[in-house]
Amino acid sequence: MRKLLVTGGMGFIGSNFILHMLSRYDDLHITNIDALTYAGNPDNLSDIAHSDAYRFVRADITDAEQVGRIFAENPFDGVVHFAAESHVDRSIVHPEAFVRANVLGTFHLLEAARRYETPKFIHVSTDEVYGTLGDTGYFTEQSPLMPNSPYSASKAGSDLLARSYAQTYGLPVIITRCSNNYGPRQFPEKLIPTIILRALHDEPIPIYGDGTHVRDWLYVMDHCAAIDAALRRGIAGEVYNIGGHHERTNLEVTRMVLQELRKPESLITFVADRLGHDKRYAIDPAKTERELGWRPGKELEQGMKETIMWYVTNRSWWERVRSGAYLEGR
Numbered sequence: 414m415r416k417l418l419v420t421g422g423m424g425f426i427g428s429n430f431i432l433h434m435l436s437r438y439d440d441l442h443i444t445n446i447d448a449l450t451y452a453g454n455p456d457n458l459s460d461i462a463h464s465d466a467y468r469f470v471r472a473d474i475t476d477a478e479q480v481g482r483i484f485a486e487n488p489f490d491g492v493v494h495f496a497a498e499s500h501v502d503r504s505i506v507h508p509e510a511f512v513r514a515n516v517l518g519t520f521h522l523l524e525a526a527r528r529y530e531t532p533k534f535i536h537v538s539t540d541e542v543y544g545t546l547g548d549t550g551y552f553t554e555q556s557p558l559m560p561n562s563p564y565s566a567s568k569a570g571s572d573l574l575a576r577s578y579a580q581t582y583g584l585p586v587i588i589t590r591c592s593n594n595y596g597p598r599q600f601p602e603k604l605i606p607t608i609i610l611r612a613l614h615d616e617p618i619p620i621y622g623d624g625t626h627v628r629d630w631l632y633v634m635d636h637c638a639a640i641d642a643a644l645r646r647g648i649a650g651e652v653y654n655i656g657g658h659h660e661r662t663n664l665e666v667t668r669m670v671l672q673e674l675r676k677p678e679s680l681i682t683f684v685a686d687r688l689g690h691d692k693r694y695a696i697d698p699a700k701t702e703r704e705l706g707w708r709p710g711k712e713l714e715q716g717m718k719e720t721i722m723w724y725v726t727n728r729s730w731w732e733r734v735r736s737g738a739y740l741e742g743r
């Protein structure tokens with residue numbers, strides 16, 4: 414049986430990845446370590462909490478001892494590292510937490526993987542490390558790292574550390590960089606769940622600046638399939654961009670959700686812009702498609718419909734998030 418360590422598996426992308434992997438492979442055991450910060454929600458994995466193929470350990474990657482203990486107890490065949498502080502707005506107010514979790518936390522994991530000779534390490538990163546684009550062009554794996562927010566700078570720092578462990582120690586690290594994810598279980602601070610939940614409650618939807626900022630939307634399960642492909646077919650030391658081929662302005666995606674929910678556009682409320690707001694992200698995933706044999710399968714309109722339906726039918730999930738009930742007992 415293959416043994417995988419997943420970090421940050423109680424979060425949005427990590428939990429979807431664990432569900433993807435366990436539904437796909439019978440010969441797999443996953444250890445999920447998560448610090449259970451505000452963004453880590455055990456409800457995300459309640460369906461598999463008692464599965465023999467799964468184990469949860471509460472652990473904080475910023476604590477070298479805790480990380481060392483996990484590796485000492487278990488030889489892992491691979492690590493998939495999702496754990497991160499991920500919300501740009503929070504990083505503008507509290508940058509230190511981002512440096513700690515994203516840079517120091519990644520460093521502790523890389524050190525442990527080096528010490529215990531883990532044969533595969535996927536470092537899950539973001540297209541935000543490339544900075545921002547004008548109206549044209551795409552980020553490729555060769556684009557320079559020019560992060561603009563404390564969040565993206567901390568991720569760029571962790572990418573460079575990961576790269577250095579491949580170059581210096583020969584640690585078999587693969588870096589993946591994704592565009593904006595959407596789908597079930599996304600924490601309501603992000604744009605898409607903000608729109609859905611506020612629209613469902615007939616509340617104003619805050620759009621930063623003039624709403625013309627562009628993001629490339631990637632269905633979370635397509636992202637999970639790409640990481641799975643990177644685990645199986647990725648080459649150590651390489652970077653793979655993962656995007657959805659779905660560039661839209663923030664206003665366009667907001668209107669799409671409002672139309673689907675039959676809510677009025679008058680809910681759209683323009684608010685002060687985010688500091689240092691990146692204008693456009695657009696990612697070229699050609700290398701990943703060619704070398705990993707992966708393609709994003711979900712059309713944006715269909716993925717958005719399914720995502721909206723998930724929030725509509727999983728009311729108790731977001732009610733517990735909104736009320737803070739999911740944090741009880743921590």
Ligand SMILES: Cc1cn([C@H]2C[C@H](O)[C@@H](COP(=O)(O)OP(=O)(O)O[C@H]3O[C@H](C)C(=O)[C@H](O)[C@H]3O)O2)c(=O)[nH]c1=O
Nearest residue numbers: 499500501539592593602603604607619620621626663
């Ligand atoms: C929450 C919110 C956002 N926005 C705007 C700001 C952005 O232009 C866009 C998406 O914002 P969001 O915060 O959802 O995501 P990004 O800042 O693009 O970053 C996200 O995608 C990358 C790849 C990651 O790596 C980040 O971890 C992830 O958070 O909507 C608004 O206009 N109003 C709002 O209330």
